[in-house]
Amino acid sequence: MNAHSDPGVSGTPVPPAGYKDAPYDVELVAVSKSYAGTIAVDTISLRIPKASYCCLLGPSGCGKSTTLRMIAGHEPVSAGDILIGDRNVTDNPPIARGTSMMFQNYALFPHMSALDNVAYSLKVRGVPKDERRARAREFLDLVQMGQYAERPPALLSGGQQQRVALARALITRPRVLLLDEPLSALDPFLRERMRGELKRLQRELQISFVHVTHSQDEAMALADLVVVMEAGHIRQAAPARDIFEKPNTAFVARFIGGHNVVPGGNGSIAVRADRCRIGSSADQARLTGHVSSVEYLGALVRVGLIGDNGLEAAALISDRTFFAAPVEPGQAAALTWSDEDAHALAD
Missing domain, CATH: 3.40.50.300 (P-loop containing nucleotide triphosphate hydrolases)
Structure with missing residues (x-):
């Protein structure tokens, strides 16, 4: 017989003999x-x-x-x-x-x-x-x-x-x-x-x-x-x-998804894709390149971008924002974000 007592189905199980109330x-x-x-x-x-x-x-x-x-x-x-x-x-x-x-x-x-x-x-x-x-x-x-x-x-x-x-x-x-x-x-x-x-x-x-x-x-x-x-x-x-908000390494940021990992001042930084915007090179661009993909996800649209330096990144924007100024694969574009949305990584 199991050493647990029976407090009822929805009760807190009583641990076996020998346990203390460890944290x-x-x-x-x-x-x-x-x-x-x-x-x-x-x-x-x-x-x-x-x-x-x-x-x-x-x-x-x-x-x-x-x-x-x-x-x-x-x-x-x-x-x-x-x-x-x-x-x-x-x-x-x-x-x-x-x-x-x-x-x-x-x-x-x-x-x-x-x-x-x-x-x-x-x-x-x-x-x-x-x-x-x-x-x-x-x-x-x-x-x-x-x-x-x-x-x-x-x-x-x-x-x-x-x-x-x-x-x-x-x-x-x-x-x-x-x-x-x-x-x-x-x-x-x-x-x-x-x-x-x-x-x-x-x-x-x-x-x-x-x-x-x-x-x-x-x-x-x-x-x-x-x-x-x-x-x-x-x-x-x-x-x-x-x-999600503060991945500590590039691996975690990439595996969790929804982040761009890009070079920063003193190493790599992570920026959430939903905090990024697609614009032109005149818009204080952080990464310039061309649109590689457009994925309609319903309420959101994922716009992939390949930078001039070969770096892959993306912006996740609302459908309303996207269709107000749509872009297409192959089109020149730039990725922008605010300083407060960039998170420094350990590697």
Whole structure:
């Protein structure tokens, strides 16, 4: 039986015996992971505050999924320590960590109903049948899947299967829920809807979610803490607005998107594309060149520009402003911005 007490579905989970009321639900201390001499994660340290939504964000191969699996206990660390609450769980098996993981492929048992899939982890822990099925119904109701309790996975849509997998991960009442690209298999409409569901559940349950994604929009929409990773390193960890407003490196600025990285007085600067304007070389131009692309996005229009120095940049302007003075690919143009909209970068 799980060591968590049962405060009710929407209550704050009580941590397992041995925990204290630590300010961080997860702490990584100089954690590294190597595979046959190849470094996948290189001496990263991170603190995830209590009951927060954290997104590990970065391109493929940056180490974010490896980091998640090390927190879960599915990958041993090569060096460093992992704490859940105030307990060092570096050498603990997954079941003894106070975490639960929702896998990218959902991994539902095809021969079981949704109800039995959700109840399975309690069955493994020896919880009596009536109790575990009652708990499973509570959690199916929590993810709005109660009416589909007796259906097997084959008769559920992708979004419904995801909800069942989420209920199964939550039923053990973890202190930390780990999610490995949980929305990647969904269509754009359902992905947006499920983002709202994940955030609702995290707030309602008041546990920490650690969510791996390569989608900047997903991280910005969900996270209290965005952790941008590259080549096994954490490049920046901060609230979403700080990441977007004040990226600290050229990599972060480019990966987050919506920024131009251009030479400044003492190094590179980042300027948000929506703070840039398209004009002529007579308009106190910061970058002169020609229009390379025009993308109509509805309320906004993205105008790409290639500078005379070969630098690629863009302006994101309202449709009203664009159509009042439209430009076309090949046309000479200049990019302008205000000094207060330029942000110095560390590299």
